[in-house]
Amino acid sequence: MSANADLFARRQAAIPRGVGHATPVAISRAQNAELWDLDGRRYVDFAAGIAVLNTGHRHPHVMAAVAAEMEKFTHPCFQxxxxxxxxxxxxxxxxxxxxEGPAKSIFFTTGAEATENAVKIARAATGRDGVIAFTGAFHGRTFMAMSMTGKVVPYKKGLGASMPNVWHVPFPATHSGVTTEQALQHLDFLFAADIDPARVAAIIVEPVQGEGGFHPAPADLMRGLRKVADAHGIVLIADEVQTGFGRTGKLFAMEHYDVRPDLVCVAKSLAGGFPLSGVIGRAAIMDAAEPGGLGGTYAGNPLACAAALAVLDVIEAEGLVARANAIGARIKARLAGFEGRNDLLPIAGIRGPGAMIAFDIVRERGSLEPDAAATKRVTLRAAEEGLILLSCGTSFSTIRILVPLTASDAIVEEGLDLLERALAA
Known part of the structure; x- marks a missing residue:
């Protein structure tokens, strides 16, 4: 039995099946955009720990910053x-x-903590309890975050009732047939039939839906939400957990729009692989909660904070925002070539800003009918070929590419070559 297989056999006996695995790979080490498994095999990483490693595995500047902080202390607890x-x-x-205006930040550990605490802050600031989210959204797996997530399977199935006072509006995307006008009209219907807007504390939206399939929010949707929020005194929350820190070709994905949110949730690539999340927002809103109402024992761990400061250094020094756009253009050009080939599985819907790229695997060339089974086969075949690749989407038929922004052109091209082999019909 291989070392990989042995570890997965032990995992089967020791760990519940509720923790899924995208690949049958167990790694022993990693560097930048490369991984090596327990059997010594090398892989190109197009997953980056689910968008956690925009600066790559073990960036030297990040590792040095954490080592220096560790020499001082590991956990005094900020509170x-x-x-x-x-x-x-x-x-x-x-x-x-x-x-807009003076801002303040607070730190936590996970993305779900960031989205849940953003709701707490909004509720404290408004004295209201309602929350509006979108179909296809992913905001985390804890109970309020799960309730805001707009996808039942696998995040809600069999896990009981969701939290009350959370409402979903259809997300406008080409695959869903929903327009921005229809989404905003549905919001009006919701206000007329189910919840008074004077009871709504927050609207939460991803600038680019992550688990929902890498669908960017249309600019007119963001403008419409800002208008609704201003009209009714609602806090507009941007969930930038997956989109943040250069991934979309801007430091924050909300910079692609001509409106600004009241609160921004961050995590994932903020700290280069160390667990850290946060909420950044307008100071007056951020100060609404009473002392002790926010925080957590491990929230804002000093090692993770040191890593995050180093990540920001690397993004600036290495020009990773511009690099995201260059990588994205390279990937999209190759994918466009794949789209017209009869010797590869049919793909459609190449999309995404910067280096947050996705496409769908469909049943027939020229159609939009999703093929979830083929998508699963592609991710598994990619691992066999030496590529770590993830799927997502409400129909489980989207392939997403999240290569570290520090990856060389040669590594990106190697990964695309491996993807091409995985797509072979």
Missing amino acids: VTAYESYVALAERLNALAPI
Whole structure:
């Protein structure tokens, strides 16, 4: 038995099946955009820990910053004794985030904590409890985050009732046949039939839906949501957990729009592989919760804060925002070539800003009918070929590409060659 297979046999006996696995690969080490498994086989990484590693695995500057912080302390708990890295990171993000006026930041550990705490902050600021989210959205797996997530399978199935006062509006995307006008009209119907807008604390939206299939929010949707939020005193929350820190060709994906959110949720690539999340927002809203109402024992861990400061250094020093656009253009050009070939599985819907790229695998060339079974085969075959690749989407038929922004052109091309082999009909 291989070392990979042995570890997965142990995993089967020790860990519940509720934790899924995208690939049958168990790694022993990683560097930048490459992984090596327990049997010594090398892989190109087009997953980046699910968009966590925009700066790649073990970036030297990030690792050095964490090592230096570790020499001082590992966990004094910010709520007990303050430390400089937390404050410095907040100052830096407050200056960078697309927030109108003075901003403040608070840190947590996971993306779900960020989205849940954004709702808590909005509720404290408005005195209301309603939350509007979108179909196809993913905001996390804890109960409020799961309730806001707009996808039943696998995130809600068999897990009981969702939290009350969470309402979903259809997300406008080509595959769904829903227009922005229809989405905003549905929001009006919701206000007329189910919840008074004066009871709504927050509208939460991903600038590009992640698990929902990498569908960018139309600009007129963002403008419409901002108009509705302003008209009714609702807090507009941008969930940038997956889109943030250069991935979309802007530092924050909301910079693609001509409106600004009130709160921004961040996590994933914020800290280069160390667990850290946060909420950045308008100072007056952020200050609404009482002392002790927000936080967490591990929230804003100093090692993760030091890593995040280093990540921001790397993004600036290595020009990773521009690099995202260059990588994305290269990937889209290759995919466009794949789309017209009869010797590959039929694909459609190449999309995504910057290096947040996706496409759909369909049953027939020229159709939009999803093929979930073929998509699963492609991700497994990619692993066999030496490529770590993820799927997503409400129909389970979307292939997403999240190569680290630090990957060389040669690595990107190698990964695309392996993807081409995985798509062979």
